[in-house]
Amino acid sequence: MVATPEKLEHNHEQSSGQxxxxxxxxxxxxxxxYEDFANYNEQALHLLTAKFAPVPAWIYPPLARILALFxxxxxGHQHNDFISPHNAIFEKQRAGIExxxxxxWGDRVQVFKAFNFCAPFLPHQVLAEIKNQGFDKLLIYPLLVVDSIFTxxxxxxxxxxxLSQxxxxxxHWVKGLRxxxxxxNEAAYIDMMVHLVEEKIASDLAAAYLPAEIGIVLMNHGCPHKAKGFTSGITESQALYDLIRDKLINRYPLISIGWLNHDTPLIEWTQPNVEQAAKNLIQLGAKAVMFMPIGFATExxxxxxxxHHIIxxxxxxxxxxxxVQMPCVNDHPDFLAMAAQWANPHIADLLSEEATTVNPQLAVAHHHHH
Structure with missing residues (x-):
């Protein structure tokens, strides 16, 4: 694929304004x-599980239906017809960041939400709408999982x-992409996690427990150790935990990482899982255990x-x-402000740079010959 910068005839200020x-x-x-469980599971199996589990493609549809029953x-039965609040929270995050x-930036910037597995907000549906509205600069911003290198x-x-479709x-209609x-490793997010933990301890636990009796499980998104060569996010998740732990451990000695793994057979997952992490802290003398999600931004x-099952x-x-079970940051005003701030420099680049024209028909495969 060949990219060629367009030569703009008008000045920079006019270009940025347009x-x-x-x-x-x-x-x-x-x-x-609940009728959507099987379809959701099949899409998740194709996009996620296929990257680290040796499962043949033909088994996805029946496996998705079996998982839907569980x-x-x-x-439905164990949790009184539970409906996930995720989508509603994500919309609040979208609106707040926008x-x-x-x-x-005014109306030069608009925030669209896309869900990996849920129509009518699948990426191809939302990108079609973005194109129809005349946008030609795109900032891709995964939000749910903080260690999103893999996810x-x-x-x-x-x-x-x-985009190919x-x-x-x-x-190509896309003229710029970030x-x-x-x-x-964002300092503002690290500090917010620390503040939320300290605030909860001060309000709920400090009067009844010594600091060394309060166990803190910092929960990350579980990662497979082997993912067919894909970087699975372990390095980034571990770094996130280390940065938060280092700001807490001098006051609260009992801190452990806890990985929210998926119980998948034949797969080696990150350890300790959340339950084992809590057991370890209890063995070391914790009389209260706090579960703080640091690797998830959205409930x-x-x-x-x-x-809930682990507790x-x-x-x-x-x-x-x-x-004590803590919530994710969700639509906390401070988080929405910092999430917007992280996007600002990329938006500035997209608005100021010259448009790039890509001609997909120029893409050719180059073969190496000995």
Whole structure:
């Protein structure tokens, strides 16, 4: 593929005023109708599981239907017809980030949401709308999982597929593109996690427990150790944990990483998982255990149902321990402001740079000959 900068006839100020940027905020999305479980699971198997599990493609449809039965049992029977709040929270995040961005950029910037697995907000559907509205500059911004090096890879996969389908003629409609892969090492996010932990301890635990009796499990998105060569996000997630732990551990010695893994056979997952991390802290003398999601920005069934199951299992064996479950940052005003701030320099680049014309018909395969 060959990219050629266009020579603009008008001055920089006029160009910047005419340019617009579409921010594509991307999350998983979660089902709001139990009838959608099988379809959701099949898409997730294709996009996620296929990258680290040796599962033949033909088994995805029946496996998705079997998993749907377990999902319906868990959400419907075990949790009183639970419906995930993820999609509603994600819309609040989209609106809040857009509000912050438009305070700086006005209507030159608009934020669109896309879900990896949920129509009518699948990436190809949303990108078609972005194109129809006349945008030609795109900022891809995965938000749900903080360590999004691996999980946002599926966002790029879906965006690339959609952009290929939306190509017509000899000139691609996208004239500029940027990408925010992760915010695991952003100082503002690190400080916010620390503040939320300290604030909760001060309000709920400090009066009854010594600092050394308060265990803190900092929960990350679980990662497979082997993912067919893909970078799985372990390095970034570990760095996120280390940065937060280092700001807390001198006051609160009992801190552990806890990975929210998927119980998949034949796959080696990151350890310790959340339950084992809590058990370790209890063994070391924790009389209260706080579960703080640091690797998820948006509430979802993992941070809600999975953590609920873990706490329930721990209560059976360690009923004397006080368990505190913390929420994700969700639509916290401070988080929405910082998330917009992270996008600002990329938007500035897109608005100021010359448009780039890509001709897909010029793409040729080059073969190496000995």
């Amino acid at each position: 340019q617009r940027v579409a921010v594509l905020l991307m999350g998983y999305g979660e089902v709001e109708s 999902d319906r049992h868990e959400w 509000k912050n961005l438009q305070q700086k 946002s890879g599926i966002a790029i996969e879906q965006v690339n597929k959609a 939306l190509t017509d003629g000899s000139e 990408y925010i892969p992760s915010f695991y 979802n069934h993992e941070t809600l149902l999975d953590v 329930h299992a721990l209560e059976k064996k360690h009923s004397q321990v006080n368990y």
